[in-house]
Amino acid sequence: MTEDHRTVTVGKYLALRLQELGTNHLFGLPGDFNLALLDEMLDGTGLEWVGSTNELNAAYAADGYARMRRSVAALVTTYGVGELSAINGIAGSYAEDVPVVQITGAPSTQASSDGALLHHTLVDGDHGHFERAYREVTAHTEVLRAESAVQQIDRALMTAVRESKPVYISVPADVAVAAADGGNLSRPLPSPRSDPAMLEDFRSALKERLSATASVTVLAGPRLHRRGLEREVQLLAESPGVRIASQPGSKAILDEEHRRSLGTYMGQITRSSAARATVDTAEPIVLAGVVLSDVLTGLFSHRFDVADAIALDVVDARIGGSRFYGVLLEDSVQALRDVVTELDLDDQLVDPVRLGVAPAALDEQPLTQAQFWTAIQRWLPSGTTVIADAGTAFYGALELAMPPGCDLLGQPIWSSIGYTLPATLGACLAQPDKRVSLFIGDGSAQLTIQELATVLHRGLAPVMFLINNAGYTVERAIRSPDAPYQDVTSWDWLALPGALGAPDAAITIRASTGAELTAALALATSRTDVLVLIEVIMDRLDTPTILTELTAGLAAASPAPSHATTSRSTQKPPEEPHVTDH
Structure with a gap:
């Protein structure tokens, strides 16, 4: 730390934690319940304000920012009308594993406690409706209290980072300007880590599972992008005996001209019949960061055995029916690379799948x-x-x-x-x-x-x-x-x-x-x-x-x-x- 943050406001503490996690921009719109919060978050913190034309657009912009920056992103809305306008965008971030921090400037703690019939409420005395709504589309919600705001902020942000999911933080107007102990700011939030014993168990089980295989086929899904694992996928592709296909949500995670790239897999809509057969008949198939939704699987036309697969997910891994809790995706991908490097696999190079569209003449006729x-x-x-x-x-x-x-x-x-x-x-x-x-x-x-x-x-x-x-x-x-x-x-x-x-x-x-x-x-x-x-x-x-x-x-x-x-x-x-x- 280059300056003394031992005593800061809650709003400034939140801003500095976001900046620590790689966020340099703050998306959103002002409203009377978030004005004090915005003043605290933007005063001397280095965050740049990006005002949007409406809250839904702000949520979409924050989502795109988080995806491309491979970090958390944040938006600030006002209570009720603002946060409900953004909720569709946050729901999309949840569905697609994007760590957006939805921050709501809310009525004061006393007003909420009294059930005051304020504007932007449903005038029924219940100020908790919208936080409860956000529980359905986020991995974690917090309504900050002055005495515990530091711990609540850190807990929410660590959840967003660990799970690659959006979180919700409601900041009452009085809490935004309340004094907070900034001593924690001298220590960065801990990076998520796998359980060491569980990771070792997974590595051993993976080596045993792959010991009799001649080659390894990997289906790379969009969650690899969310964890910023593009480089690890490219290194995995350099291992002899590995072939990698990608889902539509992670297209080009591996150079499509690479001799171990099977191209984009989409069930029966896969452009290459050979690539589709390779994925569908793989024994075993490694599902790395995969999402088995309708569109990504060609309307569920995939034919590989999901139950028997090796599945590498964001916060756990699975080999057939055995699940390894607390094994993070970045570590399970590294373990896979280590294991296949040790094995003597058949290096069957792939003829690159030419995915480009068929030639069509450009002339004066209507464009197709x-x-x-x-x-x-x-x-x-x-x-x-x-x-x-x-x-x-x-x-x-x-x-x-x-x-x-x-x-x-x-x-x-x-x-x-x-x-x-x-x-x-x-x-x-x-x-x-x-x-x-x-x-x-x-x-x-x-x-x-x-x-x-x-x-x-x-x-x-x-x-x-x-x-x-x-x-x-x-x-x-x-x-x-x-x-x-x-x-x-x-x-x-x-x-x-x-x-x-x-x-x-x-x-x-x-x-x-x-x-x-x-x-x-x-x-x-x-x-x-x-x-x-x-x-x-x-x-x-x-x-x-x-x-x-x-x-x-x-x-x-x-x-x-x-x-x-x-x-x-x-x-x-x-x-x-x-x-x-x-």
């Missing part, structure tokens, strides 16, 4: 999904953070062969449309040296487009591909494509930077043909100093190959409609190319 993703494949620079919203964007991105150094950020488990635009804000702030390419549909963008203002006014320069296909194409592919509820209103997307008060912070261009897209991509390459918004016009029923197969399965499970539904939509996207350079 196949043409679009082919062009993106050719253009995508190394080291790009690709962020793709649920729908045509994410499943089109899954068909790409990611160049070296690229990340794919999406939300395939929670699949809340509109998530990615605010998440782009968080990702840009988390890794300012990496350029972001955002792919988002028109329906998704309309949910959270306000946060584009924050991106523009902060001078951030991602490339934003706005896929304008006149509504909810994913839902059209599942059921009732002509129903009026599948339509969205037509917006002038290219006018947005000016309407949001930042005309000089962006260049906008429309692409409705392959030739126009070629020109737009050249513009994005040359102008890295500003945001480049490319409106991409495509047919409302056109979908990428993976999404076509996935929605066919979803459609088969949907009850047949009782009557035909016709569309009232008259939207006709503009046909002429348009460029504005403000």
Whole structure:
């Protein structure tokens, strides 16, 4: 410590602990119950305030920040109306193992004790409704008390770090400014550790389990990303006899050109039949940080034996029916690498799976999904953070062969449309040296487009591909494509930077043909100093190959409609190319 923090306020203590854990930005919105808290958290702590346009967007931005920074992230909302607006975003963080700290500025301790009928309450005298709601979508909740706030804060933050899950901290207005003993700040929060005896037992059992195998097949899941274990996966891939496939939520965790990469596994939707057979018949299969949800398994079409698998999870591990509690994912992955290095395995190299979309000519004809993703494949620079919203964007991105150094950020488990635009804000702030390419549909963008203002006014320069296909194409592919509820209103997307008060912070261009897209991509390459918004016009029923197969399965499970539904939509996207350079 470079300064004396022995006596600090509770608000400042919380801010300094967050900074210690790698958080340099604080997302959120002000409200009368959190103003004193914000003053304490921002006064001389070094945290930078990132005000969002609404609390849901702030939660999404914090989620994207935590994912790309591989640390906790934090947002501050006001009591009731603010925290409930953010709860969908926090629920997504819980589903996808992202350690976001939701901090609520609450009424004073006395007001809550008295059951005061305040604004932002349900005027029933019960001030605990919203903390109880957050218990359902976080790993830990705390309502701070002045006399124990230090211990409560540390307990919540250590839970977030250990479990890679969001936590909730409610700070009454009087507690925010109360004096706290900052002596603990001289000692960093302890890093989570595995139980030594249990880890040794796991290592021994793993060696015995793998002693008779000729090779080891690993399915790498998104929880490896959450723990920042990309480097460990790459080192594991250097071990002879190891083959690694990835789930859609962890695509490109291993270079897809690597000779031990099986590519992306998605059950029956896996692009390579050989890779699918290798994973489905692996004996044993190692499930490392895997999530066996419907979308990630190709609608549960995986055929490997989950019960007999070696499963490496965030805070425990399993070999068949034997569970090893307190063995953290980072240690179980290291143990796996140690064991396979000692074994004499057959080194069966893999022919790289060419995941790129099939060639399609770029000409003056209307642009198709196949043409679009082919062009993106050719253009995508190394080291790009690709962020793709649920729908045509994410499943089109899954068909790409990611160049070296690229990340794919999406939300395939929670699949809340509109998530990615605010998440782009968080990702840009988390890794300012990496350029972001955002792919988002028109329906998704309309949910959270306000946060584009924050991106523009902060001078951030991602490339934003706005896929304008006149509504909810994913839902059209599942059921009732002509129903009026599948339509969205037509917006002038290219006018947005000016309407949001930042005309000089962006260049906008429309692409409705392959030739126009070629020109737009050249513009994005040359102008890295500003945001480049490319409106991409495509047919409302056109979908990428993976999404076509996935929605066919979803459609088969949907009850047949009782009557035909016709569309009232008259939207006709503009046909002429348009460029504005403000």
